[in-house]
Amino acid sequence: MSLIVQGFLWIFVPAHWTTSATSAGIGNALAQHLALSGLSLLVAGVIALPLGLYIGHTGKGRGVAIVSSNIARAIPTLGLLSILLLYLPDVPFLPSGYTPDIVVFALLAIPPLLAGSYAGLEAIDRQTIDAARAIGMTEWQILTKVEIPLGIALIIGGIRSSSLQIVATVTIAPLFTQITLGTFIADGLAQADYVKVVAGAILVAALALIIDGLFAIVQRFVVPRGVSRRPTKEKSTTARGTALAAKTGTPIQEGN
Amino acid sequence: MYSIWDNFFGGSYPIWYLTLDHIGLCVIPILVGFFVSIPLGYLASRSRGARSVLISVFSILYTLPSIVLFVVVPVTLGLAILDPTNVIVALSIYAVAIMVRSSADAFSSVSADVRESARAVGYSPAQRFFQVELPLAGPVLLAGMRIVSVSTVSLATVGVFIGIPSLGLLFTDAFNRQIPLEAVTGIVAVLILALIFDVILSTIARILLPWNRRESRRRAARTASKAVVM
Amino acid sequence: MFGSKRGVIAIGVLVAGASLLLSGCASSSSLGGGSTPTAKTSVVVGSANFSENVILADIYGQALAANGFKVTYRLNIGARAAYIPALEKGEVNLIPEYSGSILDFLNKSATANSPADVKAALDKALPKGLTALTPSTAADSDSLNVTPAFAAANHLTSIADLKNLKSFTLAANPEFQTRPDGIKGLESVYGLNNIKFKSISDGGGPATLKALLDNTVQVADIYSTTPSIAANKLVTLTDPKSLFASQEVVPIVSTSKVNAKLTDVLNKVSAKLTTADLQELNNEVSGTTKTDPATAAKNWLSKAALF
Structure with a gap:
């Protein structure tokens, strides 16, 4: 217990917030933690959201998406990172030296983003979409005016899960080269300074909770009126009812 | 030159024996993830208060970086430092953290009408749980367990940082000695192991949930995909 | 789903299978050793998680095995924060260390610099139950x-x-x-x-x-x-003011395992090992040939013709 208290106190020492040759600096580490997380999420989003919407809209390719998502979840992050660090060259548009990290963390974020977007569209009542088609909407209009607004809770839920996953996992980047809040953990372990390790863990957990809270608020605001967060129970007697539970898009991450 | 053939049963990092070590680290956490989160998830599905407490506690546990848990658990348990139990306990905590939410959602998915009907035809609470709610929650529980098993197999590799051998040794050695083939071997071995665990889980589910087979394929897949978002 | 008999059987099979796998695994990495009451002294040799240290552990371990010790290995344990406690608890009995680094780890304000001073300071700083044997001339310093x-x-x-x-x-x-x-x-x-x-x-x-x-x-x-x-x-870059402490290879062993024979075997190895050998061994293991560390250790021992 006292270790946890000491960890909290460590965070509030002003000297630990400034960067010097002998200290990574919480402020700097936090900024880099967010930058690396944000870039990874961006890369993942650019790939996974359009793909997920396509799958959800057309119903094509979902088998492939599920299988590849599951494989992506099984890839050991540390192992992949260690090999990409040595052999992956810099990629255009990404900051030099960060490519391997961004690739690895983006890979983690893709399954929940993909699943969130196609499940978001699939959860919509088919009759609604048929009605939209019947009144002469184009496929693009159906996607942007009907499917995305109705599926937005799950889509944001996917973004929420993947953000949390990235924010928690970016912690391991300092085991190799980058500076993030995990730096205090990696350094503390090497220096046998467990107060620093605990302080790092508290910082990561606090950041994750704050981000999760922000997403919870966003989710509440983006769901259109008329689509309640917990829709009235369908007449489901089978597991189809999960769609309802899933609709709030609550997050679970794994693999940090 | 590094060759998979020479290192399968022999060499300093024998792939086969590291795979066995790896399996030894994963089986118990997956079982714990299932059996501990069923009562917790059931509790969470019955009471909003319990749900918010349980889910927040396990969410916080989950944001803890695995490397921290791997260091803190041995200190807390006071076990031998090189005892694989340390990794097994840490992985079990993660497994429960993932599974509690899935299991809460699984039991919430059982409609109140069905529970009421079961009560109406005279089922005792225990009968209702084992013969009605648990079977109906089955498909969603299975979807959660698949995530638990895949992530446990992948996370077990981190144990090498506290000296517990697993396929993760292939990564650290490959990195130190710069042998890409060894790292790729390690990653592929982890993926294959995850796949085997997944097949075992689905097979058990097929035996235990025979009606799930008769459901239209599409519906079953949809159910699974929704659970996967969370 | 547990209502059916079939379900119960399936769970039973799963649990049985799991325990079989576990017991199989426990024997595959037979770590504790020492339970068989033989005259042989059992020694658990450990190492840090970088390849030079693994090679050194293999060399010392194989030398002991060749001289009638019962040797088991716990290689790649991690960083000092992980393996020093294991050494203190006696879960591991021998770790090849580097005199300056281990001294710094044990005593954060250590200032000793020359090989002799470092060894003297190290002897003082080591926790009870651990002994530093005679350092080798082979050194691997910071540079x-x-x-x-x-x-x-x-x-x-x-x-x-x-x-x-x-x-x-x-x-x-x-x-x-x-x-x-x-x-x-x-x-x-x-x-x-x-x-x-x-x-x-x-x-x-x-x-x-x-x-x-x-x-x-x-x-x-x-x-x-x-x-x-x-x-x-x-x-x-040269270090004209000798900032970096002397980093000779030195076996740290459990005092309870120290006897004349063990000391003799390990000291012979340390005396024979040179810095050039370390470079050569590292090159074999991590360079172009990627020789297995245990094999490289075996080759060095047979070339050294100590036993």
Whole structure:
């Protein structure tokens, strides 16, 4: 217990917030933690959201998406990172030296983003979409005016899960080269300074909770009126009812 | 030159024996993830208060970086430092953290009408749980367990940082000695192991949930995909 | 789903299977050893998680095995924070260490520098139950390295020359931040106040090298026996003020296992081992041939013809 208290106190020492040759600096580490997380999420989003919407809209390719998502979840992050660090060259548009990290963390974020977007569209009542088609909407209009607004809770839920996953996992980047809040953990372990390790863990957990809270608020605001967060129970007697539970898009991450 | 053939049963990092070590680290956490989160998830599905407490506690546990848990658990348990139990306990905590939410959602998915009907035809609470709610929650529980098993197999590799051998040794050695083939071997071995665990889980589910087979394929897949978002 | 008999059977099969796998695994990595009451002294040899240390552990372990000890291995345990406690608890009985580094780890304010002083300080700093045997002459020290181009452009030959740079980024293990002969020493001994630090936790390994070569950092702490120094023609800066402590290879053993025979075997190995041997062994294991560490250790022992 006292270790946890000491960890909290460590965070509030002003000297630990400034960067010097002998200290990574919480402020700097936090900024880099967010930058690396944000870039990874961006890369993942650019790939996974359009793909997920396509799958959800057309119903094509979902088998492939599920299988590849599951494989992506099984890839050991540390192992992949260690090999990409040595052999992956810099990629255009990404900051030099960060490519391997961004690739690895983006890979983690893709399954929940993909699943969130196609499940978001699939959860919509088919009759609604048929009605939209019947009144002469184009496929693009159906996607942007009907499917995305109705599926937005799950889509944001996917973004929420993947953000949390990235924010928690970016912690391991300092085991190799980058500076993030995990730096205090990696350094503390090497220096046998467990107060620093605990302080790092508290910082990561606090950041994750704050981000999760922000997403919870966003989710509440983006769901259109008329689509309640917990829709009235369908007449489901089978597991189809999960769609309802899933609709709030609550997050679970794994693999940090 | 590094060759998979020479290192399968022999060499300093024998792939086969590291795979066995790896399996030894994963089986118990997956079982714990299932059996501990069923009562917790059931509790969470019955009471909003319990749900918010349980889910927040396990969410916080989950944001803890695995490397921290791997260091803190041995200190807390006071076990031998090189005892694989340390990794097994840490992985079990993660497994429960993932599974509690899935299991809460699984039991919430059982409609109140069905529970009421079961009560109406005279089922005792225990009968209702084992013969009605648990079977109906089955498909969603299975979807959660698949995530638990895949992530446990992948996370077990981190144990090498506290000296517990697993396929993760292939990564650290490959990195130190710069042998890409060894790292790729390690990653592929982890993926294959995850796949085997997944097949075992689905097979058990097929035996235990025979009606799930008769459901239209599409519906079953949809159910699974929704659970996967969370 | 547990209502059916079939379900119960399936669970039973699963549990049985799991326990079989577990017991199989426990025997595959038979760690504890020592339960069979033989006359042989059992020794558990451990190592840190970098390849030179693994090779050294293999060499010492194989030498003991050849002399009638019952040796089991726990290699790649991790960093000192992981394996020193294991050594203290007696879960591991022998770890090849580096005299200066282990001293710094045990005593954060250690200032000893020469081999003799370091050994004397180490004997004092070691926790009860652990003994440092006679160090080898083979040493693997910290060394600050720059690329040849950077050295030429800035006229660098010694650590003192770094003072002329406006600022530079130095890569090293995280320990370097807190060690007395790390950043603090560079500041106080060489008066360097222009250092930016980047911790890279691979002990001057591939990631450190990459950062140096792509100019993410300009100076890198790389262990002196690492083959990449010669392979990339890096310029090792001299250390005229002897900041870096002496880093001789020294076996740290459980005092309870120490006897005349064990000491004799290990000392013979230490006496024979040279810095050049370390370089050669590292090159075999991590260089082009990628020889298995245990094989490289075996070859060295047979070449040394000690036993």
